[in-house]
Amino acid sequence: MATKPPGDRPGIPVIIRIHLRRRPRMNRREFLAGAGAVAGLAATGLASGTAPTPAGRRPFDGPNCIVVRFGGGVRRQETIASHETYSPFLLKELAPRGVLFPKMEIASQPGLDTSHGEGTLNILTGKYDRYQDVDGKFLGARFEAKVPTLFEALRRHFDLPAEQALIVNSEDRLDEEFYSFSTHLGFGMNYRSATLSLYRYKLYVRRRDLAENAANATGQARQEILQTLFELEGMDRLGQFRTVTEHRDAKGNRTLEFHPERLGQDPSSTPALDRFWDRWANYYGRSGLVNPRGDRLLTELSTWAMTHLKPRLMMVNYTDPDYVHWGNSSFYTRGVAIVDEGLKRLWEFAQADPFYRDRTVFVVVPDCGRDSNPFMSVPFQHHFNSASAHRIFALAVGPGIDRGRVFDKPCEQNAIAPTVARVMGFPMPFAEGTPLAEAFA
Amino acid sequence: MSTLAIDLPATRDDPAPPAPARRGRLARLGTALSRLVVGVLLCFHPLPAVLVVGWTHRMLRRRLLRSLGIADAMPDAEAGAIPPRFFLADDPRAVWTRPDRHGRPPGFLRRLLRTPRVLLGGAAANARSGLAVLAGTYFLTLPACVCWWVGWYDGWLNSFNKGYEQAVVGPATGIAGILCFLAAMVVLPLSWAHHAATGTVAAYAQPGLMLRLARRRLGRYVVYVALFAVLTLPVSILRVMPVSFTNLDPTLETASPERVSRVANAYILGCGVYLFLAYVASRRLLGPLYRRALLGVLADRPETADRLPDRFRHALARAGHLDPPPPAPRRPLRRGAAAVARRLVGPALWSALFLLSFALVAQYFVVEFVNHQPFVGWMNQPLIHLPSLHFTPRGNG
Numbered sequence: 116m117a118t119k120p121p122g123d124r125p126g127i128p129v130i131i132r133i134h135l136r137r138r139p140r141m142n143r144r145e146f147l148a149g150a151g152a153v154a155g156l157a158a159t160g161l162a163s164g165t166a167p168t169p170a171g172r173r174p175f176d177g178p179n180c181i182v183v184r185f186g187g188g189v190r191r192q193e194t195i196a197s198h199e200t201y202s203p204f205l206l207k208e209l210a211p212r213g214v215l216f217p218k219m220e221i222a223s224q225p226g227l228d229t230s231h232g233e234g235t236l237n238i239l240t241g242k243y244d245r246y247q248d249v250d251g252k253f254l255g256a257r258f259e260a261k262v263p264t265l266f267e268a269l270r271r272h273f274d275l276p277a278e279q280a281l282i283v284n285s286e287d288r289l290d291e292e293f294y295s296f297s298t299h300l301g302f303g304m305n306y307r308s309a310t311l312s313l314y315r316y317k318l319y320v321r322r323r324d325l326a327e328n329a330a331n332a333t334g335q336a337r338q339e340i341l342q343t344l345f346e347l348e349g350m351d352r353l354g355q356f357r358t359v360t361e362h363r364d365a366k367g368n369r370t371l372e373f374h375p376e377r378l379g380q381d382p383s384s385t386p387a388l389d390r391f392w393d394r395w396a397n398y399y400g401r402s403g404l405v406n407p408r409g410d411r412l413l414t415e416l417s418t419w420a421m422t423h424l425k426p427r428l429m430m431v432n433y434t435d436p437d438y439v440h441w442g443n444s445s446f447y448t449r450g451v452a453i454v455d456e457g458l459k460r461l462w463e464f465a466q467a468d469p470f471y472r473d474r475t476v477f478v479v480v481p482d483c484g485r486d487s488n489p490f491m492s493v494p495f496q497h498h499f500n501s502a503s504a505h506r507i508f509a510l511a512v513g514p515g516i517d518r519g520r521v522f523d524k525p526c527e528q529n530a531i532a533p534t535v536a537r538v539m540g541f542p543m544p545f546a547e548g549t550p551l552a553e554a555f556a
Numbered sequence: 557m558s559t560l561a562i563d564l565p566a567t568r569d570d571p572a573p574p575a576p577a578r579r580g581r582l583a584r585l586g587t588a589l590s591r592l593v594v595g596v597l598l599c600f601h602p603l604p605a606v607l608v609v610g611w612t613h614r615m616l617r618r619r620l621l622r623s624l625g626i627a628d629a630m631p632d633a634e635a636g637a638i639p640p641r642f643f644l645a646d647d648p649r650a651v652w653t654r655p656d657r658h659g660r661p662p663g664f665l666r667r668l669l670r671t672p673r674v675l676l677g678g679a680a681a682n683a684r685s686g687l688a689v690l691a692g693t694y695f696l697t698l699p700a701c702v703c704w705w706v707g708w709y710d711g712w713l714n715s716f717n718k719g720y721e722q723a724v725v726g727p728a729t730g731i732a733g734i735l736c737f738l739a740a741m742v743v744l745p746l747s748w749a750h751h752a753a754t755g756t757v758a759a760y761a762q763p764g765l766m767l768r769l770a771r772r773r774l775g776r777y778v779v780y781v782a783l784f785a786v787l788t789l790p791v792s793i794l795r796v797m798p799v800s801f802t803n804l805d806p807t808l809e810t811a812s813p814e815r816v817s818r819v820a821n822a823y824i825l826g827c828g829v830y831l832f833l834a835y836v837a838s839r840r841l842l843g844p845l846y847r848r849a850l851l852g853v854l855a856d857r858p859e860t861a862d863r864l865p866d867r868f869r870h871a872l873a874r875a876g877h878l879d880p881p882p883p884a885p886r887r888p889l890r891r892g893a894a895a896v897a898r899r900l901v902g903p904a905l906w907s908a909l910f911l912l913s914f915a916l917v918a919q920y921f922v923v924e925f926v927n928h929q930p931f932v933g934w935m936n937q938p939l940i941h942l943p944s945l946h947f948t949p950r951g952n953g
Contacts, residue, residue, distance in 0.1 A: 287719070404720060435715075441928035442712030487809050489816045489949050490798035490823075493928045499799065502806050 175273040175427050178514050179475040180535050181417075181465065182265075182430040183458055184238065186482040187231040187437030188497045188504070191217065193451050194481075195508050201448045202455035205479060205510065209462060213477070213512030214520045214554045221483060221505045221528045229497050229504035232256035234482030234528065235294055235432065239264040241532030241546025248290075256290040260297035262545035265532055266308035267296055269428050272541035277309040278387045281426040283416050285409075285434040286313035289350055292383075299545070308430075309388055311416045313403055314350070319384065319392040320401045321347055322358050326375050341371035356381050391423050410435040410450065414457035418464045425470055428539065432482075433457065439485075439495040447485075447495055462512075476513030476538045480531050483507065511554040513538075522553040592832065594642045599828035599835075600821075602936065605944040607642060607679060608832065610686030612839045614640040617685075617752040619843045624851075629871035630755065645677030692751055692760035693941055696740040703733025705934040708924065734917050741913035744940070745780060746770055748839060749846030754868045765863050769849040772856070774905045776845050781912045783841060785919070787834045788939050792919040794827045795938075795945060796926040813949075820949045827945045835943040851877060 185194070185205075193201045195217055200206045221229055221237065226245040233246055240262050248255030263271070266280040284291050292314070296307035321344045332340055345359040358377045362370050379389070399406040407415045410433045417431050435450030458479065465471035487503035488494040497504040507528060515538065529548030536543035537550040579587075595611075598604040618639060621627040638647050645651045651674050655661055662670065673680075694701075711726030743766035750759035750766065770777050801819070802809045808819065853860050854877055861869050861878050872878055916937075924933050929947060936942050 287715075438712060438715030441925050442715075443709060443930065446712055446715070486802070488799065488802045489808065489811065489813075490801045490820055490947075491927055492930055492933075492947065492950055494950060496799075499803060501802055502809055503802075 172272065172274045175269075175275050175279075175539075177427070177474045178538060179427045179471060180429075180513075180539050181461060181475060181477050182238065182428070182531070182535060183454075183461065183477065183479045184235060184430060184432045184482050185436075185454055185458075185479055186234070186432060187434045188229075188234075188483045188485045188495075189436050189451055189454075189481045189507075190485045190487060190495075190503060191506055191508055192487065193448060201451040202458075204455050204459040204462075209458065209477070209479070209512055210510055210521075211519050213510055214517045214522060214551075216509040216511075216522050216526050216551065216553075218523060218525045219480070219507050219509045219528060219530075220525055221507060223500075223505055229483040229500065230256070231288075231434075231437065231482045232258050232290060232294070234507075235291060236260050236264075237528045238480055238482065238531045239266075239294060239430070240297070241529045241536075241543055241548045243529055243547065256288075257293045258290075260294065261299060263297045263299045263302035263306070263543075264294065264308070265428060265430075265535055265543070267299070267302035267306035268536060268543050269539060269541050270306040270308075271302055273427075275427055276385060276387065277307060278385050278391070278420075278424045279427045280308040281420055281424065281429045282308045282310045283413050283420065283429065283431045284310055284312040284314075285413065285432065288312075288432070288434060289314060291432055304382070307383075308428075309385060310383065311388075311391075311420055313406070313412060315383070315388075316392055316395060317403055318347055318381075319389065320396055320403075322378055322381075324401070325358070325373060326378055338371060341373055344373075345371055356383070387424060391419070394423060395419065410453045410457055414460050417457075417461055421461075421464055421468060421471060428535070431457070431461070439493065441493060441496075444493055444495070473514055476511060476516060476535075478531060478535060478538075479510040479512075480528065481507040509551070511538075511551070515556060516554050517556040520553070522551075526551060591642070592829070595832035595836070596825065596828035598642070599832050599943050599945075600825055601946045602942045602944040605942045606686035606690065607682040608686070608835065608943055609689050610682030610684065611640055611642055611678075612836050613685045613689045613748070613752055614681065615836070616749065616839045616843060617755065619840070620749065620753045620847060623843060623847050624753070624872065624877065625875045626868075626871035629874050630867065640681070641678035642682065643676060643679045645674050646681070648674045648677075651677060688757045689748065689751065690941065692747060692757050693744065695760045696744050696747065697737065697937075697940065700733045700737035700740060701935045701937075703729050703736060704920075705931060707731075707733055708928075708934065734914070737917055738910055738913050741781065741916070742770060742909065743767060745784065745842055746777070746846060746849070749842040752839075752842075753846065753850070754865045756865050756868075758865070762863065765860065768853050768857075768860065769846065770909075771902075772852045773845060773849040774902065774909070776848070778905050778908045778912065780841055780845055781909055784838055784939065785912050785915045787838055788916055788919055788937075790830055791834065791938050791945070792923045794830065795923045798823070798947070799927050816949045820947065824944075824946050831938055831943045831945060835939055838939055854878060 185202075190196075195202075195206050195210070195215065221227070221234065222243050224243055227233065227243055228246075233244075236246065236258060237243055240260050242262050244261060246256075246258035248257050249259055250257060266282075269275065269280050270277070282292070282295055292310045292312065295310055296302070296304050325340055325344050328340060341359050345357075345361065348357045348359060356377075358374050360372050360374065362372055364370070379386075395406075406412055413431055413433055417429065420426055420429060433454045435453050436447050438450060439447030458477075462477060465475050465477070483497050484504045484506045485495045485497045486499060486501045488501065509526075509528075509531060511534065527548055529546065530551050531548070533543045533546045533548050533550040534554060536546070537555075595608055598608045618627075621630050640646050651670055652667060653662065656666060707726050707728075707730030709726070710722075711730060714723050714726055743763045746766045746769050747760045747762070750762065750769075751757060753759075798820075808816065811819075854872070858878060858880060861872065864872070869878070920934075920937060932947075936944070938945060
């Protein structure tokens with residue numbers, strides 16, 4: 116089979132697109148992505164205007180893997196450690212079909228925070244690391260993985276388009292869209308995953324709307340439309356791709372300019388994703404208010420993706436249980452129940468689709484635990500490095516995985532990435548964890 | 557000039573009631589310690605803490621009546637020479653030996669029937685006063701507390717509706733609560749003192765008069781609110797401390813319910829020491845402020861006396877506080893300078909008052925963001941409502 120370039124916009128090398136943005140200062144991500152591309156070009160001898168293509172990329176032949184991040188942050192008490200669980204499907208139906216690791220933990224290391232971004236990157240890279248928001252934002256979680264993520268390792272090893280290595284994210288967790296690729300020289304942006312989120316959808320819809328409406332609108336009305344998209348694009352934390360740019364004349368007057376010719380060139384999208392959003396818009400309209408909300412939206416996006424994009428590796432980053440912290444305990448337990456419903460639907464959806472049935476391994480793992488302070492009325496923080504915030508669990512179910520087994524010994528969250536890599540058959544050389552050998556039949 | 561000043565002759569020259577013999581330093585220390593112990597024990601739980609509220613109120617009342625020189629004109633027990641007690645009647649001997657309605661000394665049966673009043677007369681008075689103070693305090697602060705409570709609940713719902721549709725309800729309700737609280741704090745402390753002085757709970761429904769009092773001693777009032785905010789700071793710290801318990805001793809995370817309960821109770825009891833002292837201090841500091849503000853307002857605007865309860869007004873009149881002040885010497889230049897200074901300093905002081913009240917709100921919110929206690933966390937601010945940090949450990953879930 117002919118090897119396709121991994122870039123999603125053939126003919127426009129990523130490195131060139133990045134440099135054409137003319138930003139006053141290149142950030143580390145752009146530099147590293149560019150450097151990665153240069154290294155790739157040099158190594159492969161390809162300098163013909165296409166993205167780098169390592170030799171020997173093979174077509175993927177399964178099995179598929181769906182990683183369900185049981186986030187954001189859940190305790191064992193409400194999920195696997197009690198018969199009165201808020202996730203009955205997980206504990207009573209799914210766990211008996213696979214191997215449960217009830218004593219999985221996040222390592223206690225200096226500087227290692229037990230939070231969603233860190234946990235997600237632990238899962239994706241197989242390496243514990245100290246992360247800092249690249250913008251230095253307080254409580255920001257725009258982290259850069261220094262070693263390749265599962266998506267990059269998969270796509271570097273196999274010939275897969277970005278939309279078949281997929282992250283499904285919450286709308287209000289834009290930082291998590293940043294976890295789709297690392298800064299590692301041999302991997303990086305060219306092997307990133309695609310992202311499905313309501314934010315991506317809105318970006319897509321607004322750009323299309325503008326292409327149709329902005330040309331007709333004039334004066335203030337046009338500027339208002341452009342301002343809307345300018346702000347929306349400014350929230351994009353992946354890159355600085357813009358269809359609306361800002362200009363100031365000598366007197367300092369500000370004008371916004373729309374570049375319809377850039378439509379379809381967004382490096383974070385692909386033609387398949389554009390078609391996906393077109394379908395979504397036809398069904399749910401353009402407002403973003405008709406579709407399901409919260410984590411139910413993630414389940415809906417995931418099942419749509421399984422229907423229309425057929426991802427081989429998909430990570431669903433559930434979030435709703437995080438909306439407790441200092442709020443209402445019932446919000447947390449409701450969030451756990453919603454994730455459990457989502458998990459059930461994903462499982463049943465996979466069993467009903469020949470593309471996924473008996474060819475898909477489900478891995479369920481929380482990004483972090485939560486506090487278990489008996490002196491607090493709402494003990495659901497996870498930033499204070501408590502022992503309970505380190506305590507999580509994992510479940511693996513699917514072909515090649517043992518059935519009805521509980522591995523009741525401590526294991527580590529950084530074992531997830533190498534385990535997934537082993538299931539799917541690609542190397543994960545920079546992961547520090549070792550595959551969960553006990554999972555395999 | 558008050559009409560009452562004509563009707564009721566002043567009694568400033570009347571002989572003062574005989575002062576009780578001063579007790580020794582050791583005895584006073586013993587009394588203070590015993591009060592501290594009882595107060596701390598009562599602060600353990602919100603229910604008995606009502607007695608602390610009532611006792612502190614009665615102490616403040618006694619202090620105010622005596623400092624205004626109207627103790628003899630107010631027939632309350634608090635006005636007497638013996639300070640209020642927590643449980644016993646303030647003057648057990650008087651209760652015990654009081655003649656019956658025919659003027660005869662009480663017999664054995666009557667004394668026996670009076671025993672509960674002797675033993676628990678103080679508690680009953682404290683409970684009555686405490687409930688009255690709470691009723692008045694909630695009359696002014698309940699809107700803020702309810703807004704915060706609802707706003708907190710609805711604000712977290714925003715996490716689920718992602719900022720759409722009803723997103724504004726939670727934050728708007730919370731902000732409304734803050735505004736209600738800022739408005740309440742302008743009059744609440746002086747209302748406590750006014751209640752204590754007049755003995756009527758209607759004091760909380762006189763915001764106009766309280767504003768006038770606040771304006772009269774605005775500088776000192778700002779200092780008082782600043783002190784109140786400072787006194788609240790350790791309370792806030794004590795409220796968030798349980799967050800770190802399991803970090804200090806990780807074995808507590810899996811401790812037995814009995815051990816958790818033991819540790820929690822010991823902590824609550826320990827917190828009571830500061831809480832009781834801070835609560836009493838916060839009310840004690842009000843006495844001089846209120847007295848000076850009231851007398852100043854009565855001197856400046858004698859017609860203000862008409863807004864005081866009859867009994868209190870009569871007592872003030874008898875004490876000569878409603879006599880017209882001597883005409884001030886006319887010094888136009890000095891008065892003009894004072895007026896200009898007032899115009900300049902006034903707005904700054906009002907701003908400071910609101911900022912300091914906001915500092916209190918900020919503490920309440922930070923506490924809830926670190927260690928949220930559903931309902932109670934918003935409805936009971938220990939130095940304002942019930943001086944208790946009691947919480948029921950949730951257990952291990």
